[in-house]
Amino acid sequence: MISRVAASTGFRYPPLRLAVALAVAALTAVPLLYVLATAIAVGPAGVVELLWRPRVADLLRNTVVLVLLGTSACMVVGIGAAWLVERTTLPGRPVWTGLMAAPLAVPAFVNSVGWYSVLPRFDGLSAAVTVTTLSYYPLVYLPVAAALRGIDPAFEELSRSLGVGPWRTFARVVLPQVRPALLGGALLVGLHLLAEFGALQALRFDTFTTAIYDQFQSTFNGAGATMLAGVLVVLCLVLLAGEAWAVGHVRISRIGSGAVRPAAPQRLGAGTVPAAGALALLAVLALGVPLGCLASWLVTSTSVAFPLVELTSTTAASLGLGILGALATSALALPVAWLAVRRRSTLTTVIERVTYVGNSLPGIVVALALITAGIRFVPALYQTTAMLITAYAVLFMPRAMVSLRATLAQIPPDLDDVARSLGVGPADVLARVTVPLMARGVGTGAALVFLAVVTELTSTLLLAPIGTQTLATRFWSESSALHYGAAAPYALLMIVLSAPGAYLLTRRSRQAVS
Amino acid sequence: MTPGLRVVGLRRSYGTTPVLNGLDLDVPTGALTAVVGPSGCGKTTLLRLVAGFDRPQAGTVTIGGRAVTGPGLLVPPERRRIGYVTQDGNLFPHLTVAGNITFGLPRRMRRARHRVDELLELVGLEPAYADRRPDALSGGQQQRVALARALAPGPDLVLLDEPFSSLDAGLRASTRHAVVDALAASGTTTVLVTHDQAEALSSADRLAVMRDGVIVQEGRPVDLYHRPTDRGVAAFLGEVVDLPAGFASGSAPTPRGALRNGTASIAVRPEQVVLTDAADADVSAEVLQIDFFGAYTEVRLRAPGGIVLTARCPGHLAPAVGDRVGVLLTGSPL
Structure with a gap:
């Protein structure tokens, strides 16, 4: 890909986008750094004692x-x-x-x-x-x-x-x-x-x-x-x-293939x-x-109950967290994806890859790291919704990133140049050209993050502000107490909320072929 | 001698659309037969039925005297001893050139890279290509490897499905020569399917023209070009100049019986219309338009009676628009 230099600023990377991307990468690296820092603080002897x-x-x-x-x-x-x-x-x-x-x-x-x-x-x-x-x-x-x-x-x-x-x-x-x-x-x-x-x-x-x-x-x-x-x-x-x-x-060589015919299906015959x-x-x-x-x-459980107020409040909490998480994650992923696609270099690739680390780490590690780092550096954040949303962003960034990258790559950069030639500044190009064209990709990515947040249990249990109950945590506490009848409505609502996201996931993998 | 491939009464339709309508074709052993026809006439369907990728509704296919498709019989492709080369080559993307070539051989021979160098040489590639990946080859090289892969198990019949059509003009000629030479050297019976009549005329020993799901004419390329059975075949194999003909008396033999009296139309090839300033010209005509192609020039002429015809003459001998030239018809009409 040809590297382009932003004409008006003279910077290879638009400074604001780079700053945001670096901050996002730093944030997603917190869990790893936290584990490393603890290991160093405990010392080799301590590590052995704790693990052996x-x-x-x-x-x-x-x-x-x-x-x-x-x-x-x-x-x-x-x-x-x-x-x-x-x-x-x-x-x-x-x-x-x-x-x-x-x-x-x-x-x-x-x-x-x-x-x-x-x-x-x-x-x-x-x-x-x-x-x-x-x-x-x-x-x-x-x-x-x-x-x-x-x-x-x-x-x-x-x-x-x-x-x-x-x-x-x-x-x-x-x-x-x-x-x-x-x-x-x-x-x-x-x-x-x-x-x-x-x-x-x-x-x-x-x-x-x-x-x-x-x-x-x-x-x-x-x-x-x-x-x-x-x-x-x-x-x-x-x-x-x-x-x-x-x-x-x-190694799969990429060689041009012509029009791909649909495959002739294997006859199952008696195996059908x-x-x-x-x-x-x-x-x-x-x-x-x-x-x-x-x-x-x-139908049958003695503990079955439909407490309307609680069902409504937990559904609202799950919806709210899901939407906030999806918006925050997409917004944080956008500058990283843009840099990775439009200013491809070792630096931007490393930034992008770092944001995948959080997703590979278990929610429990991320939650633990954020709690520790939060108490240490920004105690005001502990037990707040902002902290929980941050954890979701760290955990689910790649879900948004993959969609954003794919759509960005499909938008010809020439469009940016055309807009610039018409006297539109870089920030406006992003807002008026790039983002509208990306709407579908942003929507898909956000829906996938939403799906993940609604069904997330571990870090929600650890990080949710006191008094905040989501469908997942409520199902968990009721079912742990063997109140299956009371737990069931929460699970059903959770499935209803996550079904559209799951459907999107299916459709996206269908489209991934073309 | 048994033909290398015999197809009798092959029928295949997709839904209500008939594609093959009782097609018959004999391919002599060891020869390269080109099946030509316009796009969508069923050529690829024919190849797929011969290969056993698809089953016909009726008809038989016999390869080297061995029935492989017929009523109640469908030998699977892997037991037909055929080689198949597609338009894009379709080299296995996860294997090297050597891995592709030896794909159809037993495991021990694959390990020993049996005949890889020999086959590469046969298709005109250096042995050094053996360890390349398919994406490190040009389109023409990919097609050569695809042919080497098809020839490696020693097939009785090689099927080529538009193998040169995805190549650009320069590569097409050199790849075609390499492929035709390799096939001739190996002596393998070959069916080449193409919509490019020039490719078919120049590379095939036998030519079969296909239209509407049947073979309308089969024979040596030179015979088909000069003695087509009808105007459709004539027009498909090259350009045609129609000339009105009148019969004062007598008759003219045509494939559809003798023509007596009245008027008719005869056809010649543009290269049979020769421009001359000599006195032996049949008629004189006015030059209307010149299309210069380099090696030759096409000249549109108006002859007496308002007859417009096209001549093809060497590039360096082209007249100018408005010139009056003599016109001589050579050879015999189609």
């Missing part, structure tokens, strides 16, 4: 085993479902497309509470792997389905013409081409599993995240919790590095019924169980 315990070894084993098994299971389920839906003669493709992605609208902690209420004895590792797989396989399904749609079917035909049968063609031609999408999805699953709190707590399976939460509740802000967070951060970095390494080893049965079973387990539980709680 059988309890930590148990947590490490639990966490690693959960990530390995859960991620593998999500990959198998995600690929299988994506292939059946996208590349076979299975009838009812539009229905399956919606059903397979729908679990995204049901937060994992709602799903696990549902499972727990049906099968109270189903807990520990097997339950944790099963339930998190049912909640998170769409993170693999969506990108792999999009990648499958994007592969020119000529490749498979060529492979067949060269004497390679259908199964080996899948392994040698299709899989390598969907590998980046598959690995990207697997990374997301892994990070979600490392960060998962509610679902695992409900199923009584301890990982670093649940242990940090417990420790924080008992010994507010102790170095012990922070050092556990440090191990969690290291695990996140290992995952990130592992994915980067694996993707780096796949078992295949449809498998997908239906998946939908029942991932969607039917939690939704069925909610319905049965509403």
Whole structure:
């Protein structure tokens, strides 16, 4: 890309945008810096003393085993479902497309509470792997389905013409081409599993995240919790590095492809019924169980209640936080995305990448870091809505960033030049040309942040101002007390609020192909 | 001798749109047969049915004497011993050039990079290309590798689907020569599908003109160019000059029977209309317009009786607008 120098100012980077972008990058780096600073303050001997315990070894084993098994299971389920839906003669493709992605609208902690209420004895590792797989396989399904749609079917035909049968063609031609999408999805699953709190707590399976939460509740802000967070951060970095390494080893040449025909679907024949049965079973387990539980709680539970005032106030709190979080995150992401696309350089790339770090860190680490840094440097912010919104921005910045980047890249920079030639200043160009053209992308990004905020539990529990109850925290407290009937309306409202965002996510991955 | 490829009565329609209407085609073993026709006449459908990517509603396909498509029979593509080259080459983007070429070979041969250098040489590329990635190749080089990949398993039949149409003019000629030479050297029966009649005329041993889902004429390129069965074939293979003809007496033999009395139209190629200032000219005509193309010039002429015709003459011998020139018809009409 050609670097452009802003004509009127003479600066390569517009100073205001650069300043904001640097501040955003600094903010998103706070959690990492906090863990590092604590480790340095405690000293090597202290770190060893805090971490070298059988309890930590148990947590490490639990966490690693959960990530390995859960991620593998999500990959198998995600690929299988994506292939059946996208590349076979299975009838009812539009229905399956919606059903397979729908679990995204049901937060994992709602799903696990549902499972727990049906099968109270189903807990520990097997339950944790099963339930998190049912909640998170769409993170693999969506990108792999999009990648499958994007592969020119000529490749498979060529492979067949060269004497390679259908199964080996899948392994040698299709899989390598969907590998980046598959690995990207697997990374997301892994990070979600490392960060998962509610679902695992409900199923009584301890990982670093649940242990940090417990420790924080008992010994507010102790170095012990922070050092556990440090191990969690290291695990996140290992995952990130592992994915980067694996993707780096796949080289997919970009060569111009002509008009891509829709693929001729694989005939299932006698396999149609078992295949449809498998997908239906998946939908029942991932969607039917939690939704069925909610319905049965509403109908049969003795604790069922519709306290209108509280339902309204928690819905308003979730909506308000969601909207504020979406607006703040999009506004902070905009200058970073603009610099990364329009003034591409090592500096702007580093700034952009740093803003992804927060999203890779568990909510609990971010919350802990913001609490500590907040108390230390801006005590007035502690237990305020502003602090909570800041945490959301750090956690969900990439969701806005990805959409903003994509739309920005599609707007020809020539339009900026044309506007400038008509006597419009750079700030006005941003407001009058760039932002209006980006409306769709901004909207999508904001909707995705909104979805994430509405279903966020961990940092909301830790950071919400006293007295602020969201749908998620209220569901959590009621269901923890086994008041399922009282919890159900909150979960339903949460699903209603997050469904449009989940739908957008599905549609965006459809468009990602073109 | 059994033909390399025999297609009998092939029918295929998509929805209510018929694409192939009982198409017959014989391709001699070891020869390159070009199937030409306007865009959308069903050429690619024909190739896909021969390759086994799609099933016809009726008809049979026999490759090297072995039936592969017929009533109740559909041999899958991987067991047809064919090679297939697409318009874009479609090199596997996750493999190197060597990985692409050896794709269709058993694992042991893939490891040993069996015949990679030899095949690269056959298509006119240096052995050093073996470790390149597809995106490090030009479009023409990609097509050459695609052909090497198709030839590597030693197919009985190679199918080329518009393999040069995405290349620019300069690359197209050199790539075409490299591909045709490689195919000739390997002696593989080949079907080339193209809408470019010049490409078909210059590179094929046999030519089959396709229209409305059937082959309307098949034969040597030179015969088809000079003896087309109808005006459509004539016009598709090159430019045509129509001349009104009158019969004072006698008759003229035509493919549709003898023409007696009355008036008719005959057709010649523009290069058969020769400009001359010699006395043996058939008629004299006035130059209306000149289109200079470099190597040749197209001259529009008005002959007596208001007949307008086009002549093609060498670039350096072009007359000027308004000149009167003599016109001589050479050869025989189409």
